Amino acid sequence: RVGKERKVSSSGDTEWLQTLVMQHPWVLCVWVLAVGAEPAGEGGADVRLSGFPRKHNEGRVEVRHAGQWGSICDDDFTLDNARVLCRMLGFTGATGWTHSAKYGKGTGPVWLDNLACGGTEQHVSECPSLGWGQTDCTHDEDAGVVCKDQRIPGYKLSNTIVEEGSDDLGGVRVRPVGRPPPRLPVTEGVLEVRYRGRWERLCGDGWSPGNDRVVCGMLGFPRARNPNTSFYRRRRRGRAGRRRDAGARMVLSRQHHRYRARAVRCEGTENHLGLCPMELVKGNATSPCPGNLPAVVSCSPGHPQRNGRRKRKGPQGRVRLKAGGLRGSGRVEVLREGEWGTVCDDRWGEVSASVVCRQLGFGSARRALGGGRMGRGTGPVYISEVGCAGTEASLLDCPHKNVTEGECGHGEDAGVECNVPDLGHQHTIRIRGGRTRFEGRLEVQVGRRNGTQRWGLVCGDGWGTLEATVACRQLGLGFANHGVQETWYWDSEGGAGEMVVSGVKCRGDELSLSQCRSHGPTVQCPRPAPRHAAGVICTETAPDLVLNAGLVEKTAYIEDRPLHMLYCAAEENCLSSTAVNANWPYGHRRLLRFSSEVQNIGRADFRPRAGRHSWLWHECHGHYHSMDIFTHYDILTVNGTKVAEGHKASFCLEDSDCGDDAGKRYECANFGEQGITVGCWDSYRHDIDCQWIDITDLKPGHYIMQIVINPNHEVSESDFSNNAMKCNCKYDGHRIWMHNCHIGDAFSEEVERRFEKYPGQLNNLIP
DSSP states (O other): OOSOOOOOOSHHHHHHHHHHHHHOTTHHHHOOOOTTOOOOGGGOOOEEEEOSSOOTTEEEEEEEETTEEEEEBOTTOOHHHHHHHHHHTTBSOEEEEEOTTTTOOOOSOEEEOSOOOOSOOSSGGGSOOSOTTOOOOOGGGBOEEEEOSOBOTTOOOOOSOBOSOOSSEEEEEEEOOSSOOOOSSOOEEEEEEEETTEEEEEBOTTOOHHHHHHHHHHTTOSEEEOOOHHHHHHHHHHHHHHOOSHHHHHHHHHHHTOEEEEOOOOOSOOSSGGGSOOEEOOTTOOOOOTTOOBOEEEEEOOGGGSSSOOOOOGGGGGEEEESOSSTTEEEEEEEETTEEEEEBOTTOOHHHHHHHHHHTTOOSEEEEEOTTTTOOOOSOEEEESOOOOSOOSSGGGSOOEEOOTTTSOGGGBOEEEEOOOOOSGGGGEEEEEOSSTTEEEEEEEEEEETTEEEEEEEBOTTOOHHHHHHHHHHHTOOEEEEEESOOGGGOOTTOOOSEEEOOOBOOSOOSSGGGSBOOTTSOOOSSOSGGGBOEEEEESOOOOEEEOHHHHHHHOEEEEEEGGGOHHHHHTTOSOGGGGGSOTTSSEEEEEEOOEEEEEOSSSOBOOSSOGGGOEEETTTTEEESSSOSEEEEEEOTTOOEEEEEEEOOSOOOOSEEOTTOOOOOOOTTTOOOOBOTTEEEEEOTTSTTOEEEOTTOOSEEEEEEEEESTTOOSOOSOSTTSEEEEEEEEOSSOEEEEEEEETTSBOHHHHHHHHTOTTTTTTOOO
16 A cells, blocks of 8 residues: 555645655556546545536535545525535635536435535535435435636646546537448447547447447437447558558557557446446556457347438327427427327437437437427427336336426426437538628539539529528528528628529428429529528527417307498408408408417517518508508318418417516517517407408318418527417318317327327218
8 A cells, every 4th residue: 555545735735746656656557536536635535527418617516435426415505515515626715606416416425415615625525414325305406516627736637547427528420431431420440438538449348238338429419339340450450460560560569559448348338438438548557458359339220310201100199399490309209199298308318318319210309398498389298207227219118206286397498419320411511601600692512513512502582481480400500590591791702603493492300402302403493593592591590379279169150241341341352252242331241250379389489570661551440550461361171272261460479478587578568579478379269350260161061171370481489390389170161170289289189180080080971
């Protein structure tokens, strides 16, 4: 033994340690000191930062007591506590602290609760608390600290091997060896990790399937498979045989020993390789690797990597992500008894989130989100307190609690951001000339000319919100705010000047613009000048409008309204086309009337695209139109044929009412600003003009009533699939019955098929 353990907290202590290592070099091999962690002196407790994702000066704070690591509860946690802990970690102070396991939930005991440091203590054991291990907290309440990014003078990082998980490891990649460049995504090759700005290899000795699973999850793949390691051994022996001279053998010997880590021991449920125990070589030191073979990884791609739509069967069909701006992100929803519902964020963590990601064919979870961060869902909240072990095939296989009414609201909906494979789409598109990185004129890659990569412009004719949505997602910038058809104000020196793509039309769910329809190699752009090229304005948040289906079902009724009261409605085209042949002002029109309530459940306010200067004044009704068409009202047959219709312009988009955590911002009075705030709704009463469908010419029978909000996609939203509402509708010539009203994406495909084949609708006759 080399004396007693000492706390390295001053320049003198550091010099003592350096002298000891110089006198006894073997100490370097056995002295294990985590970066930033210091022994706790009398109490025998070490301190370290853990969790992911995080920077080197922040994280979940953990202490070691009685030989075991544990966390600190956030009850009564203060900045003074953080100052003491940060100084123990070698930083000059603290800038903040976190609660509710922001950096992930720890393992082991919760060692300290109600910690009450004064800020001047040298060690956390000197601070008052309930005592070691005396707590009623769980790891959902783990505290974290954010330290000043400045070290205490004389503090030096260790160059020894770390036996814990490392926060210095960044991303991972696999490099294919000895084969033609593969198509993306790359699924097999030699593993490399990002370590302090450089790519380094790991030793493959003792590499386990658990390690493979963690790495593949980080690369965006749900599963790992066994690589052909004999191929890599033969290749390495072949290289060694070809290098005959002593100098080449010396270089090769050095390469064999250039491994950043060895003895990696992942369980397979970690979200990042840096969370696994390993022997990490610090600084410029090297590590021997038995067998001299680097870690080789082979991953199995999931179904999202395939282009186009694919009907999903099995467990992945019972969970989905909604309203995410990027591929593999969104609000988590599960299917029960044919209806989609959400997951409460109580005890929601990255392990459970990873089960969702892998279930959907992605990798592990990059982030587990709560608090409705991906927008608020509709329908029921099904489950809470999900506690996955990480090996389950489906989220519903994990231990969980069924939510009772009122226990958890949509303000606590859980979300996730998954690791997704690199398909290379982001490298074939760029924007230039904008004021920020979120806007600019669009340029696409079209091959090479004279050895130089060639870029071209996209014709702005017909370019709209759906096309911009695909472009922003492909760029990794989230949602589309606007699709711009003229970009003369985004001229940039050195930018492309030739139109190479025209006629682009997208559904909105494509992974890249190359998957959208276009004119192909023949460019047909009526305005080919660069000033008329397409552009985008992207945003990280977007609104999301949904209709209150239950209110429509409860308030529907028929009114025979005299023609002399419908002149203004006729001017706004709110009546059917046959109304022009009526005997005005005599007679009447039969109207299906109902109330509607449009709520914004997204993460940004819904605002008309046009500014107030371009709103149209309607003299008859005495109001402005901020959107030509805000809502379509239709009566359809079972085969989708439209037999009656109506529409409503947005003459007044305002906050009629709001939830408890939102306040009104928009009011139409006095030419005020129009819009719908997040968490608020705009109500249209059944007794106002144009809040109807003209069914004067409708024959008795069974129909489908459909209401579509923002039908022309004039304003961007995070999710257009919930903009439609449908009802079964029975009309006997005198009365009307509405039932089964629901948002378009609220039910499973099977339930939706049964809805469309409701008895009586097939022959359209009243029984």
